[in-house]
Amino acid sequence: MTLASLAATIVLLMSTTGAVAQQTNPSVVHPPVGTSVDAQKVKMTIVNKHVNYTRCPDDYRDPYINSPKSANIHPDGTKYYVNSLEGCATVVYDMSTHKRLKVIKYDFKDEKDAHLWSKPSEFYPFTHYTEHLNTFMGKPVESTFSHGGRYLWIPFYRRTYDINAQDPSAIAVIDTRNDSIVKLMETGPLPKMVACSHDGKHVAITHWGNNTVGLVNVASLNPDEWYHESLLVVDYVLPLNFSLTEQIDRDNKSGYCLRGTVYTPDDKYLLVGCMGSNGGIAVIDMQTQKYMGRVMGMMANVRHLVIRDGYLYLSVNKTGYVQRIKLDKFLEAAKRLTGKTVTLQGWENCKVGDGARTIELSPSGHFVFAACNLASRLYVVDTRDMKVVGSIEVDSYPVGLDISNDGRYVIVTSQGRGNQGGNAVNIYEVEYEEAEPVLKNTDGAAVLEWLEHGDSVAPQKEEKNLIASSLPLVKGDEHTTYLIGGACAVAALLAAFFFVRRKRS
Numbered sequence: 001m002t003l004a005s006l007a008a009t010i011v012l013l014m015s016t017t018g019a020v021a022q023q024t025n026p027s028v029v030h031p032p033v034g035t036s037v038d039a040q041k042v043k044m045t046i047v048n049k050h051v052n053y054t055r056c057p058d059d060y061r062d063p064y065i066n067s068p069k070s071a072n073i074h075p076d077g078t079k080y081y082v083n084s085l086e087g088c089a090t091v092v093y094d095m096s097t098h099k100r101l102k103v104i105k106y107d108f109k110d111e112k113d114a115h116l117w118s119k120p121s122e123f124y125p126f127t128h129y130t131e132h133l134n135t136f137m138g139k140p141v142e143s144t145f146s147h148g149g150r151y152l153w154i155p156f157y158r159r160t161y162d163i164n165a166q167d168p169s170a171i172a173v174i175d176t177r178n179d180s181i182v183k184l185m186e187t188g189p190l191p192k193m194v195a196c197s198h199d200g201k202h203v204a205i206t207h208w209g210n211n212t213v214g215l216v217n218v219a220s221l222n223p224d225e226w227y228h229e230s231l232l233v234v235d236y237v238l239p240l241n242f243s244l245t246e247q248i249d250r251d252n253k254s255g256y257c258l259r260g261t262v263y264t265p266d267d268k269y270l271l272v273g274c275m276g277s278n279g280g281i282a283v284i285d286m287q288t289q290k291y292m293g294r295v296m297g298m299m300a301n302v303r304h305l306v307i308r309d310g311y312l313y314l315s316v317n318k319t320g321y322v323q324r325i326k327l328d329k330f331l332e333a334a335k336r337l338t339g340k341t342v343t344l345q346g347w348e349n350c351k352v353g354d355g356a357r358t359i360e361l362s363p364s365g366h367f368v369f370a371a372c373n374l375a376s377r378l379y380v381v382d383t384r385d386m387k388v389v390g391s392i393e394v395d396s397y398p399v400g401l402d403i404s405n406d407g408r409y410v411i412v413t414s415q416g417r418g419n420q421g422g423n424a425v426n427i428y429e430v431e432y433e434e435a436e437p438v439l440k441n442t443d444g445a446a447v448l449e450w451l452e453h454g455d456s457v458a459p460q461k462e463e464k465n466l467i468a469s470s471l472p473l474v475k476g477d478e479h480t481t482y483l484i485g486g487a488c489a490v491a492a493l494l495a496a497f498f499f500v501r502r503k504r505s
Contacts, residue, residue, distance in 0.1 A: 028421040029376050031393040033060070039390020042367065042380055043431040044410075048098045050082070050091070050425040051395065064091045064103050068413035068425055070142045070358070070400035074176060075149035077405055081174075082413060082425055083140035083154060090140050090154060092179050095404075098427060102179045106138035106156065106172065116184045121228035123214065124168035124186045128244060129161065134184075136160045138170060142400070145176075146196040146203060146218055152176055153203055155191035163247045165190040165209050166240035173223060183223040188212045188231070189240060190250060193261040195270075202229070202286070204261055204270055210238040211255040213272060213282075215289065230289050234258060234272065234282045258282070260305035260314065269331065273302035273314060280341065281305070281314075283334040293337030295330060297344035298323055304358050309365045311383075320354040322368055322381050323347045350386045352379040357399045362407040362432070363439045371398040371412050376421070378412055378428065392428070396421030407436035 030053070036045040049060040050068075066087030073080040079101060082091045090104040110132055117134065126133060138156035145152055152174040158165035169191050173183040190209025196202070196218075205214040217229040238255040242248055251257075260273030263286070270284040280296040303317040313324045325347050333344040350368075353375025360369050361383070368381040376396040382389045395414040403410050410430055416422015 028396045029393055030056070030395050030424070031426075032057075035393060037390055037392040039380060041382060041389050041433040044378065044380070044390070044392045044428050045431075046392075046426055047429045048427040049395075050093070050098075050100075052423045053421075056424075062091070062100060064089055064100070065423055065425060067415050067422055068400070069140065069415055071402045071411040071413050071425065072143045072145070072152065073402045073404050073409075073411065075145055075405070080402070080411055081143060081152060082411075083143060083400075085139050085141065085157065085415065088137040088139055088160070090143075090174070095409075104174060104179060104181065106140065108134055108136055108138065108184070110134045113184065116181060118183060118185045118224075118226065118228075120186060123228055123231040124188055126167050127240075128167050132161075133159075136162075138172065140172075141192045142194055144194045144196050144203070147200060147221060149176060150221075151182070151223070153194050153196070153205075155187060155194050155205055157192070158190060162189075163244070164240075164242040165250045166242055169209075171205060183226065185216065185226070185228070188214055190254065193259055193272075195261040195263060197263045197267045197286070198265060199267050201267075204263070206258045206261045206272055208258055208275075209250065209254050210240060211236060211258060213258065213261075213270070213284065232284055232289065232291050234274070234291055234294070256282070259303055262305040262307050264307060264327065264331070269334065271305055271307075271312070273305050275301055275303055275317065277301070281330075283337060291339070292334060293339050294341045295333050295337070295344050296341050298325075298347050299349075303356065306359055306361060308361050313359060313361070313368060315356040315359045315370060317356055317373075318354075320352050320356045320372055320375065322350045322352055322356060322359060322370055322386075324383075324386070348386050350381050350388060352381065352388060353377045353391065355397070358401045360401055360403045360410075362403065362430075363405065363436045364407070364434075366434075367407075367432075369401060369403060369410050371401045373397045373399060373417070376414075378410065378426075394426055395424030398426075406438045407432065 033046050050062040050065050051060050052062055052065040064087055067085040069083045069085040071082050079095050080093050088106045092102040094101055136159035140154045141157050143152055143154045155171040156169050158169050166189055168186045171185050171187050172181050175182045187205050188207035191205050192208045193206040195204050201219045203216045203218050211234045213232045215229045218226045256274035256279045257276040258272050259275040262271050270286055272282040274280055277300055280294040282294050283292040285292055299316040301316055301318040302314050304315040306313040310327055311324045312327045312330050333342050336342050352370045353372025355373030357371045357373050370379045372379055376394055377391045378394050379391045380389050394412050397417045398412050399415045400413040410428040412426045414422050414424040
């Protein structure tokens, strides 16, 4: 080989390698506040940010934003929570001013925080570590509200001493009235997703680390009465016996990589997405608390699940798709499961940006918002024809998002990849061609039942008023009616009836 041909070969290899690298990690982008896109049926504008990267604007710098994983807007619409994974903290912001209200830090000590821990269960034994088990820093992942927004559940990726996430992790419960930790509970290894049933009786914690799902009974309003009810296995428990000194890639070496978790509207079934190859969606019968099997047929690499208006929606991470199918059709297939798998055809597909992660629907259900990691964009899909209507830049690389009850704001977190991008939270204001409703959530049903019939724990009068006042603004899966608004309407009709009757008499 001549020197010239060798040089040409080197140039070719370098250009090829560069192309692959660019495809894996696209150029980092940091769109400024004011960036706006006027799409077909929606207009999106970045109106605020929380960022913490080199040469970021001082007006929006927040040192507590460190690899933000997810965002959750409180049901009453007054504030939102950002889980700072590597910062080992949850940052609370005011919804109207976007000013930081509080930083909830997860730095636990055995003796100092012993009173916060619930009674240990037999489901989560320690097999690799034996000392100072409750002295660690927690890395918060996702979140969910329970009890009508009274509590926020935040699982930790791992305890910091457990470098390969193979022993029990933990979950913190925040009292949103004062944003303080009121309870700590053990979990399985590497919990990521958490979901509360619509009747408010169970919280499901999905363990990415070993193919299991834990159920916590939260029927009481008193955190001291919550308990681990069962541990469900998706096909098999992944054996965990990794190094205690050398870190491995647990984001991939975790069996089915359980992720998206959602209850059906009637709470009869719990659906869990399997992000690993050939995973599908695991189905759990909540009436018997038994694993039924996995439904296949959708694209591989299922990441997030949402049920809305009679459809099951999902995001496909790697190839960047949003898919959906009629929920009834999905459940018909699920009922044929006998512990194995069944293939379901007929999924509707919409191509969005590569690396589709968290998805959420607007209050009307007409639009799906998708955070697309590799594309570094927020995509919008019209569910009436399952086509993209627009997209807008996001700080690289977005993973989580939430949408306000009125659909006006979308909050997107950018975690980063390979020490590039990330460390950013973008707040978008959305204007719709047609007005969006404000949603109410059936997640408040348990609280409503407690308000009506009482509970073993009698709260103070002001607590009842606080909970009741949040209910009209809690968003939900299926219903857009207002319970309290309906009650007011009935009261007005009764008043009018008696007024007319009295006038006639």
